[in-house]
């Protein structure tokens with residue numbers, strides 16, 4: 271018992287871990303903010319009637335779901351600087367991408383965003399495909415355009431249906447942020463393992479586990495509230 | 506008002522409509538009857554652009570929805586015209602297809618506001634008026650899941666009426682309902698017929714068809730087998746074939 275019965279050491283450990291928590295939350299928040307909308311676009315691409323759109327998207331989803339996230343993090347980390355140099359010099363209209371600094375945190379965020387967008391996309395797609403045709407037909411005979419039908423009729427119903435599977439992914443994401451440690455991002459899990467190996471105690475890892483648990487408790491609660499909000503109607 | 510000529514439609518190898526022609530004049534109520542699988546729904550859906558025809562033509566109010574060129578290819582109207590033509594028609598489905606995430610009033614106002622561009626107050630006033638008409642003024646704030654089937658169908662009728670269609674189509678509006686509840690929906694349709702609305706009703710309710718329809722079309726195996734006034738078709742002088750269909 272190195273930390274649990276020594277108040278000062280314990281406080282120091284908490285401080286150390288919350289220091290890493292910043293990056294953990296950064297990765298988490300950016301992934302949510304970017305991957306949720308991107309996933310919707312990917313889902314629409316996956317369902318496109320045009321093969322030239324649908325097939326590449328299908329391939330992208332296969333790669334993202336079919337290979338380990340940890341590998342994708344490495345890949346983005348090593349390829350990003352090369353890719354950005356290439357884009358910046360050859361495709362000037364993409365030069366805004368150069369604003370993204372190719373550091374470890376950004377590589378991680380990009381890897382997470384493209385990975386989670388693929389998972390979110392499949393959840394959206396499942397929700398959209400589960401919609402009965404009658405809803406589209408009713409909207410059509412009432413004169414709604416395709417865009418209006420999607421935004422006003424389909425999407426609100428899809429959101430209600432996918433909240434639970436989305437919450438699953440979000441909870442997994444919290445825990446997956448620990449993978450950033452493989453390219454030496456100073457996030458919470460790395461702080462904990464460093465401290466654990468420095469002192470030979472498992473307690474920092476246990477505390478890290480408690481931190482993840484607290485975050486996921488909050489997320490679970492938030493989703494419960496959200497799901498209850500959508501309970502005002504039934505299908 | 507509506508003229509369909511030689512409409513053909515197949516699903517894969519299955520020929521569902523083998524050249525159906527029908528005309529509906531303004532203010533007329535036409536009932537379509539026929540056994541299951543004879544193509545009644547498919548025909549109605551072709552008029553509504555819910556299915557695309559393979560051949561033939563459909564004209565509504567003098568505007569061509571689809572026509573067939575010399576090569577036998579069906580040519581639909583341009584997008585904007587298509588939309589305008591389709592808005593002349595309303596449709597009531599067997600399974601209502603109300604929007605479950607909107608309350609009853611919103612189901613009726615949504616298209617008024619976002620398709621026709623009416624103001625929200627205008628749409629709500631008209632919506633309330635239509636709800637009174639179908640006898641559901643007290644249900645405006647309820648959600649579809651809180652209503653009975655008959656009430657849902659009456660909301661669906663109000664929703665279709667809200668866009669002031671010139672032609673209202675019903676595809677077996679009471680087939681999903683209990684016999685007692687059927688009557689409350691039929692009463693609404695009867696009332697609309699009394700107002701001389703132009704309507705096409707696919708139905709299995711023979712007594713209702715006899716009473717409300719001006720004309721009856723009997724479909725069999727993808728063609729119109731018989732057609733006439735409701736008295737001729739369903740009155741005491743009805744044909745052997747209709748008698749057989751009615752299970753006599």
Ligand SMILES: Nc1ncnc2c1ncn2[C@@H]1O[C@H](COP(=O)(O)OP(=O)(O)OP(=O)(O)O)[C@@H](O)[C@H]1O
Pocket residue numbers: 516519521539540541542543544545546547548
């Ligand atoms: N989308 C579709 N794909 C393939 N076949 C279809 C489709 N819609 C209808 N059919 C077939 O076309 C035929 C006619 O169907 P339709 O729904 O028009 O019949 P109906 O006269 O309305 O019958 P019911 O009284 O049962 O409603 C049926 O054999 C049906 O299986």
Ligand SMILES: [Mg+2]
Pocket residue numbers: 545546547676677
């Ligand atoms: Mg039918």
